[in-house]
Amino acid sequence: MTEKREYTLVDHEKPYQFDEDGLHVTRGCAWSAPGCHLGCGILMYTDDEGRLVKVEGDPENPFNQGRLCVRCLDLPEVVYSPDRILHPLKRAREDRGKDKWEPIGWDEALDEIAGKILAAKEEFGPESVAFYSGTGRDIGQYITRLCWGFNSPNFVFLMSGQSCYSPRVAGCFSTSGSFWVGDYSQQFPDRYDNPDWKRPDLIVIWGNNPIVSNSDGLYGHWVVDCLKMGSRAIVVDPRMIWLASKAEHYLQIRPGTDGALALGIINYLIENDLYDHEFVSLWCYGFEELAERAKEYPLDEVAKITDLPAEDIVAVARAIADSDAVTLQWGVAIDQIKETIPTAQAVLAIFEITGNIGKPGTMQQPASILNYAAGWGSEFLVPEQEAKRIGQDEHPLIKMGFQECVTDDYIKCLETGKPYPIKVAWMQTTNPLACTGVDAKRTLDAHMNIETIVYVDLFMTPTSMALADYFLPACTYAERNGLRVGDGAQRAETINKAIEPLGESRSDMQICLDIGKRISPEAWPWDTVEDMYSNILAETGHTFEEMQELAPGYPPFEYHMHEKGLLRADGNVGFDTATGRIELWCSMYNNLGLDPLPSYEEPVPSPLSTPELCEEHPLVLTTGARLWGMFHSEHRQIPRMRALHPEPLVYVNPKTAADFGVKDGDWVWVENHRGRCKRVVKETPIVNERTASTDHAWWHPEAPGELEAGLYDLWDLTVENLLPYDCGKTGFGANYKNTICKIYRVAEGE
Numbered sequence: 001m002t003e004k005r006e007y008t009l010v011d012h013e014k015p016y017q018f019d020e021d022g023l024h025v026t027r028g029c030a031w032s033a034p035g036c037h038l039g040c041g042i043l044m045y046t047d048d049e050g051r052l053v054k055v056e057g058d059p060e061n062p063f064n065q066g067r068l069c070v071r072c073l074d075l076p077e078v079v080y081s082p083d084r085i086l087h088p089l090k091r092a093r094e095d096r097g098k099d100k101w102e103p104i105g106w107d108e109a110l111d112e113i114a115g116k117i118l119a120a121k122e123e124f125g126p127e128s129v130a131f132y133s134g135t136g137r138d139i140g141q142y143i144t145r146l147c148w149g150f151n152s153p154n155f156v157f158l159m160s161g162q163s164c165y166s167p168r169v170a171g172c173f174s175t176s177g178s179f180w181v182g183d184y185s186q187q188f189p190d191r192y193d194n195p196d197w198k199r200p201d202l203i204v205i206w207g208n209n210p211i212v213s214n215s216d217g218l219y220g221h222w223v224v225d226c227l228k229m230g231s232r233a234i235v236v237d238p239r240m241i242w243l244a245s246k247a248e249h250y251l252q253i254r255p256g257t258d259g260a261l262a263l264g265i266i267n268y269l270i271e272n273d274l275y276d277h278e279f280v281s282l283w284c285y286g287f288e289e290l291a292e293r294a295k296e297y298p299l300d301e302v303a304k305i306t307d308l309p310a311e312d313i314v315a316v317a318r319a320i321a322d323s324d325a326v327t328l329q330w331g332v333a334i335d336q337i338k339e340t341i342p343t344a345q346a347v348l349a350i351f352e353i354t355g356n357i358g359k360p361g362t363m364q365q366p367a368s369i370l371n372y373a374a375g376w377g378s379e380f381l382v383p384e385q386e387a388k389r390i391g392q393d394e395h396p397l398i399k400m401g402f403q404e405c406v407t408d409d410y411i412k413c414l415e416t417g418k419p420y421p422i423k424v425a426w427m428q429t430t431n432p433l434a435c436t437g438v439d440a441k442r443t444l445d446a447h448m449n450i451e452t453i454v455y456v457d458l459f460m461t462p463t464s465m466a467l468a469d470y471f472l473p474a475c476t477y478a479e480r481n482g483l484r485v486g487d488g489a490q491r492a493e494t495i496n497k498a499i500e501p502l503g504e505s506r507s508d509m510q511i512c513l514d515i516g517k518r519i520s521p522e523a524w525p526w527d528t529v530e531d532m533y534s535n536i537l538a539e540t541g542h543t544f545e546e547m548q549e550l551a552p553g554y555p556p557f558e559y560h561m562h563e564k565g566l567l568r569a570d571g572n573v574g575f576d577t578a579t580g581r582i583e584l585w586c587s588m589y590n591n592l593g594l595d596p597l598p599s600y601e602e603p604v605p606s607p608l609s610t611p612e613l614c615e616e617h618p619l620v621l622t623t624g625a626r627l628w629g630m631f632h633s634e635h636r637q638i639p640r641m642r643a644l645h646p647e648p649l650v651y652v653n654p655k656t657a658a659d660f661g662v663k664d665g666d667w668v669w670v671e672n673h674r675g676r677c678k679r680v681v682k683e684t685p686i687v688n689e690r691t692a693s694t695d696h697a698w699w700h701p702e703a704p705g706e707l708e709a710g711l712y713d714l715w716d717l718t719v720e721n722l723l724p725y726d727c728g729k730t731g732f733g734a735n736y737k738n739t740i741c742k743i744y745r746v747a748e749g750e
């Protein structure tokens, strides 16, 4: 029996479905598909024929307060896209890469797939079946349940070094026992009116572009709201993003050198006695050791490494020290550095030694929905099976409660069949060839060794066309019920079905329940997905059907949790680490043979580590900065979103363009020592003369799809041609956001 907790509910004037101006309205929350992380409050309008005709933000929802971005406003175009796959498909293994799909019924497809999964288990063990997911969808916890329920330890997020979010989460948990997020009063339904909340004085936006990406549970407009109310901002980013134009200080850092900057700031704070003595002496462990390490990063040295003026670094350090409540708004750029763990450790330490933890307006551990936080379904994975997770012997940090296998070791496993073969891959919500994985050719060849690949998506993608044997069509969130209980701002939200699923498409959760019942029925006891949702919601004291009317529900949240004994299982004050303190010197890293202190390692390649390569490829290249109308590899086939960004761009300073003899609008090759991809030049002053930035995840859904015909132009367009599988020492992190390049015009006919 799950213990109940008191949830605060939001008052609604109307039931969750009502009529307005001749249309039917369904209130709910947005999540995936199409992709996003957040779950904003949404109103979906349908007509008498049951068609979705328009979408608006729900003004009653405290999370987004009526606001929506373009991708949600454009939902009907995704729902009714003629490119959607609406029937299950099957193809013979020898026809991979060819457009030779045959329709198959759901039951037949699921029975065949289950047969293959159970046969692999019989002969090679459950570990020979891998379950893949992409980024932060509401289906995530059901895919992990499929994996664990089947007793496979191999849950795969196929980014080199799992370089999204997990590194920051792992870094925070290892050193402080919690994950910290900026405080914009998101845990209170009355938001900015809540009397306990205090607006941050200073928001340090570091490697994150919140108003475009709305990442990790943060709604980017909260930052703007706070700025309007008087918060100041600092931006650390090689591109001068819009928020940089509103910031008090802007550091145009050389990509990949964030660790050096953070250690330089720490050193300055300590040398000038600008840290919080009381917080450090009461709550931190290893301060002396940190101070000693930071001495290796004097200002002049750090200025040279980071390509920043020393006085700007000083100004930033002083602004942080002089402000009462500072919040760190960090992003995926920290994860996409090969030595991400020591980088995250250094960045976080700035905010720890200045006491910006637990107080209103600083960094908080959000309240969590317990069933979800505890790893729903993880109890099915027995220790002998967990011990077989790929990569954990090579990279033992993954053992410390982190759930994905180490991608770089997993790719080797596919290539060599060692320590054991992977026979079946279940891929749901991910596009490894075009997006998650680096080195697209290697990713393709490695996956060709898997006997059966099942792919669940809404659209045919480069990955499904090249590799899948079965294609199972999922539907959008408008076509089904669901839950949002995920990361970031914690609240229980329901996703409410507004229209019938198109064609034979099904909800992702229904697909998991259907296959789960066939391969591990003990883990899937429910008759309907709604019963399953009620199980997750048990602690709210309400069923799913009740919550459809009542959501969102907010679990209890408190400040100063470390002072109240709320962070540790033993109920003692302090943090959930071996020493009970925030470990600036980390005992977990030390026990695993890793450096217990933060450090900086120069990326390879780079102007400092490989000057000879940089003679030929003089620009530092960062990749994948988010686009308004596109979520990773999605939306290329959605006309309005494509119109916002018709082709992949490389952003260079006008001076750089002139140096390379190219101009705005030219098609160019962006090339390094590993490979190249085609881009259109965008001249812009937002990057400096030494840096270029380019989009990721490009393909042309309109181009010929067969492997032999170019796989939707993937080989020409993917920036992953320039990036290797090469994770950090801990198994976390890879250099997605820093390599080198040159650019030159695409020859006629190329």
Ligand SMILES: Nc1nc2c(c(=O)[nH]1)N[C@H]1C(S)=C(S)[C@@H](COP(=O)(O)OP(=O)(O)OC[C@H]3O[C@@H](n4cnc5c(=O)[nH]c(N)nc54)[C@H](O)[C@@H]3O)O[C@H]1N2
Pocket (backbone or CB within 6 Å): 032, 033, 034, 035, 133, 134, 135, 137, 138, 139, 159, 163, 164, 332, 336, 428, 429, 430, 431, 432, 435, 436, 437, 456, 457, 458, 459, 461, 474, 508, 623, 624, 625, 631, 632, 633, 634, 696, 697, 719, 720, 736, 737
């Ligand atoms: N070079 C470079 N590469 C990067 C990055 C970068 O910054 N630079 N960023 C990386 C990051 S941080 C991430 S998280 C990965 C993301 O990688 P992915 O998660 O793989 O990316 P997406 O293209 O969003 O989604 C993959 C597929 O999922 C489908 N999909 C979306 N929602 C749903 C759903 O609800 N159900 C089902 N069944 N399918 C759905 C989409 O149609 C799409 O085909 O990419 C990474 N790749």
Ligand SMILES: Nc1nc2c(c(=O)[nH]1)N[C@H]1C(S)=C(S)[C@@H](COP(=O)(O)OP(=O)(O)OC[C@H]3O[C@@H](n4cnc5c(=O)[nH]c(N)nc54)[C@H](O)[C@@H]3O)O[C@H]1N2
Pocket (backbone or CB within 6 Å): 037, 135, 164, 165, 206, 207, 208, 209, 210, 212, 213, 214, 215, 216, 236, 237, 238, 239, 241, 253, 254, 255, 256, 257, 258, 330, 331, 332, 333, 334, 622, 623, 624, 625, 626, 627, 628, 629, 630, 631, 632, 693, 737, 738
């Ligand atoms: N519209 C849209 N929203 C998205 C996504 C999407 O594809 N489209 N993807 C989602 C996903 S999975 C994620 S992980 C989040 C990511 O969300 P963000 O963290 O905002 O990710 P990015 O835009 O890739 O990078 C953030 C900023 O880091 C800067 N940057 C690049 N290299 C470096 C560096 O070396 N150091 C520093 N300090 N900064 C650097 C970039 O210029 C960029 O402005 O967004 C999510 N939201």
Ligand code: SF4
Pocket (backbone or CB within 6 Å): 030, 031, 036, 037, 038, 039, 040, 064, 067, 068, 069, 070, 071, 072, 214
């Ligand atoms: S952040 Fe934007 S795209 Fe994501 S759910 Fe909210 S409105 Fe939709």
Ligand SMILES: [Mo]
Pocket (backbone or CB within 6 Å): 135, 164, 165, 332
């Ligand atoms: Mo991500």
